[in-house]
Amino acid sequence: MDDLLKDLESQVETAAKTIEKLKRENSSLKAKIQKLGGDDPKGAGKAAWRKEREVVQKRLTQLAGNLEELV
Numbered sequence: 252m253d254d255l256l257k258d259l260e261s262q263v264e265t266a267a268k269t270i271e272k273l274k275r276e277n278s279s280l281k282a283k284i285q286k287l288g289g290d291d292p293k294g295a296g297k298a299a300w301r302k303e304r305e306v307v308q309k310r311l312t313q314l315a316g317n318l319e320e321l322v
Contacts, residue, residue, distance in 0.1 A: 262321050280307060
């Protein structure tokens with residue numbers, strides 16, 4: 252039983268670290284969105300916005316998979 256609790260504690264700690272990392276990344280991405288002209292892709296940074304969106308989408312998919320493994 253003690254091993255199960257240790258494993259659970261470890262998973263919770265890992266999840267908490269991941270959440271903190273995502274919070275920092277979210278702030279950074281919000282700043283990039285503002286720099287690229289907001290969330291409207293019709294601005295001057297249309298190609299850059301699309302590329303950044305693809306990267307973010309890929310990373311979020313990977314992170315969601317990692318979080319599913321923790322549950």
